[in-house]
Amino acid sequence: MATHDLVKIFDSSKIRVVWDDEQEKYFFSVVDVVGVLTEQQTARSASTYWAVTKKRLISEGADELITNCKQLKLQATDGKRYSTDVADAARQNLEQRLGRSVIQRSLEEFVEFLDR
DSSP, X not given: OOEEEEEEEETTEEEEEEEETTTTEEEEEHHHXXXXXXXXXXXXXXXXXXXXXXHHHHHTTOHHHHHTOEEEEEEOTTSOEEEEEEEESOHXXXXXXXXXXXXXXXXXXXXXXHHO
């Protein structure tokens, strides 16, 4: 599967995005989006926030959302590539995965950003 990494800027923060040639669509880093929408100060705190959120969703019985969350290798701040939870830019996909977990107003702003 051929992919092409990109970085988009949302609210002065970097969002890692990858284009998947095989599926012909964009995927974005869930950790980056959660970090921006919940105003996390570091990549580590955003990653921790998402890990805790995933654990809570699984305990609430929403584990199918997590199971369906795809992982792709994206470049991290240390320059290495790590498997990272990604979601496609489809509005329904985004809202299902993140809607209850992050600030709703910010989520709407991000969805509009993706539509551009």
